[in-house]
Amino acid sequence: VVMCYNPNIVKTIHTERPWGSTPHTGWPHGKHNIVPNPNLVAVSKNLADYLSHTWGCPMTYVHNGIPIEQYPYQEDKGERALFLGRMSEIKGVTVAIDAAVQAGTPIDVAGADDQGETEYVRLVKNMCAAHSDTVRYWGKVTHATKIRLLQNAKCLIAPSQFTEPFGLMVAEAGACGTPSIVTPRGGLVEIVNGTGDHKTGYICKTFDEMITAVGMSDRVKPMCCRKRIETLFTVQTMVQNYVRLYKDLKLI
Numbered sequence: 127v128v129m130c131y132n133p134n135i136v137k138t139i140h141t142e143r144p145w146g147s148t149p150h151t152g153w154p155h156g157k158h159n160i161v162p163n164p165n166l167v168a169v170s171k172n173l174a175d176y177l178s179h180t181w182g183c184p185m186t187y188v189h190n191g192i193p194i195e196q197y198p199y200q201e202d203k204g205e206r207a208l209f210l211g212r213m214s215e216i217k218g219v220t221v222a223i224d225a226a227v228q229a230g231t232p233i234d235v236a237g238a239d240d241q242g243e244t245e246y247v248r249l250v251k252n253m254c255a256a257h258s259d260t261v262r263y264w265g266k267v268t269h270a271t272k273i274r275l276l277q278n279a280k281c282l283i284a285p286s287q288f289t290e291p292f293g294l295m296v297a298e299a300g301a302c303g304t305p306s307i308v309t310p311r312g313g314l315v316e317i318v319n320g321t322g323d324h325k326t327g328y329i330c331k332t333f334d335e336m337i338t339a340v341g342m343s344d345r346v347k348p349m350c351c352r353k354r355i356e357t358l359f360t361v362q363t364m365v366q367n368y369v370r371l372y373k374d375l376k377l378i
Contacts, residue, residue, distance in 0.1 A: 134377060136165045136368070138188070141291055142176060165375065169292045170313030176289060188371060189316070190292045191364030192355070196269075197301035199352045200277035206232045206262075207340060208279035208304075210272065210295045213239040213247045213265075218285035218309070223253050223261055225283055225307075225333065229340035233283070234275055236264035276302040281327070281343035284308045285336060293317055300326055300355040303348030307339045317359065326351045 166185040168174035174187035207229075209222040219235065226233035235254060239247045254263035267275070276282070282299040283306075284290075290312035297317055299306050306327040308314040318327035325346050328339035357363075372378045 136167055136371065136375070136377070139166055139168045139173065139177060139185075142173065142180075142289055167371065170316055172289070172312045172316060173291045176312075186371065188364060188367045189313075189359055190294060190297070191359050191361040192294065192297050192301060194301050194356060194360045197273065197298055197355075198277065199301070199303045199348070201303060201348050203280050203304065203344070203348065204278040205280055206234055206278070207343075208275055208282050208299075209233060209235045209237070209284075210275065210282060210299070211237045211284065212241050213237055213250055214241060214243055215246050216286065216288040218287045219246075219250050220253055221285040221287070221333070221336075222283040223250070223257070225285065225336045225340055227257055227260065229337045231280065231340050232260040232262070234262045234264060234279070236267045236272065236275055238266045240266070272298075273302065276304055279304045281340060281346075282306040283336070283340065284314060285330075286311045286314060288312070290314050296327075297355055297359045300351040300359075303352045305343050305346035305348075305351055307336055307343065309336075317354075319354065326354050 166183065168177060168185055168187040169190045171187050174185050178184040207226045209219055211217045213219055223233060223235060235250065251263060254261045276299050279299070282296065282304055284293065284296055286309055288311065292313040296306045296308060296314055300317065306318050308318050308327065308329055310329050310331055315329055318329055327346060328342070330336040330339055369378070
């Protein structure tokens with residue numbers, strides 16, 4: 127984290143607490159600033175709005191982007207749901223498992239389990255073992271396995287229990303043509319969008335809505351998911367947006 131003010135640097139904020147205190151205190155205003163903050167950029171509009179309110183220094187945002195060529199599209203989907211993410215309570219792993227079980231849908235559970243939440247990981251593994259006929263625990267997987275799981279998934283369940291700064295796993299799923307079922311938290315609602323024939327997933331305010339959405343996920347057209355990511359959330363789009371920002375700031 128860059129702690130000193132430099133008008134020639136744009137600092138991208140990836141989390142809601144990159145500093146222990148308000149970053150703009152004592153930093154000079156100037157023509158290079160996104161008035162009045164020192165060139166701070168969030169990875170989603172939601173995070174920018176949250177930090178602007180919390181820190182008192184309005185900032186802009188540039189969405190994260192993925193190398194979409196590494197996430198091949200697949201039209202045909204399987205019958206299993208997927209949770210993909212680190213095994214952390216704030217990611218809602220047990221919520222995803224419970225929703226799939228109650229919806230009568232098998233689910234794969236994949237993600238890093240070495241992030242220090244030993245007791246929670248044990249809880250997740252016990253839940254998987256208790257429903258071993260329909261719930262499959264993968265733990266940390268390779269990129270190739272992750273792609274296979276994303277491509278074949280009926281849907282991705284991402285019930286984050288905190289203000290998700292962005293939600294790369296949802297963009298990755300969409301690139302593979304897989305709809306996402308998310309909670310209305312943070313940047314997730316900026317990735318999952320659309321209505322009717324152009325829907326790319328479901329934003330669920332309640333657990334019951336999530337259960338229903340799992341059963342309805344096959345109504346989402348895979349190509350709608352892919353097109354949204356191609357249009358808004360690729361590395362190429364992200365770079366174009368940063369270049370535009372640098373020009374606006376007279377940095378290039």
